[in-house]
Amino acid sequence: MIFAIIHWLCRLFLTGVFLYSGTIKIQQPLQFAVALSGYQLIPENLILPIATYFPWVEILLGIAILIGWKIRYFAAGATALLLFFSLLLTITYFRGIEASCGCFSFDDPISPITILRDGIIVIPAIYLLLENRIRMRLKQ
């Protein structure tokens, strides 16, 4: 029972995060492009295509995790994406660049708090990915 509750809490949390984050970016692709430019890591000619299509990937992940189809694969995708963004934020922060995170709003400068927040968000994704192993370990 407790595993089922944790499982659903993780799914609902990740769905909320990805749908919220994706929807904001879909409405403002140019503002998201400004945020991506601020990282000074992405080639300029790729910025607008990423800003336009990446939010749809987030929406797709959110819906897939909610539906639960091939959930381990999508959990793996979510984990990879969130770890990638945590890494991107950490690199940008330690390079001393004052950029907006662009994660859940566009007036959110990169700071240890935004890095920590992204680190926390990845936990439910990792749980869903490793759920079977965790259950087996705990049952043993």
Place this chain on the structure above:
Amino acid sequence: MLSKLKWTTFPILFMLLLSMPAYPTEPMNPIGKILGGSLESPVRIEVFSNFECTVCREYYLRTIKRILEEYSSVDKVCVIYHDFPFQYHKYDREAARYVEAASRISREAMLQVFDALYTDQANWSENGELQKTLKKVLSKEDFEKIMELSKDPEMKPMIDAQYDLAIKSGLNATPTSFIFSPGKKQRVEGLLTYLVLKTFIDKIVK
């Protein structure tokens, strides 16, 4: 239960997506200065900028100027500038007065003033010698006309109206751009690079 959820989730989420708040699509009152293009251009960029803000300088010189040359000259993009003076910028209102005065002579004179103010920003924002900056680029006749026109008492309410529009639009930073394309309005705070803006415009006009 789960199989029902699978098929009902899609339309519910789709409806949720559609119902998310979007920016109003009605056009903003185009008070301000038209730097290039016409109001009938398929893309309209309204910039709230400040002559003393360094990011605004970058934005104008590296992005907007190139958009003016490439797209506004063929009436594909209309660029409108509004001044948004901050209290801690000592000389911005004076700069805005000269722009307003130059706009009464011709668009070319206004663009010359724009170019000069942004190019020489580092100097005049330190020493306040705006007139020296303008003298370098304007003809004697235009310079004198601009100085005379800038004394017009109607200048202040015109600059105030642009400031009020910025406040009414909920702005708190410069540069902020409103980008109007058919059926869509986007608000963008910060520096949009030329290549990003060009890619966006090309999708609409080419």
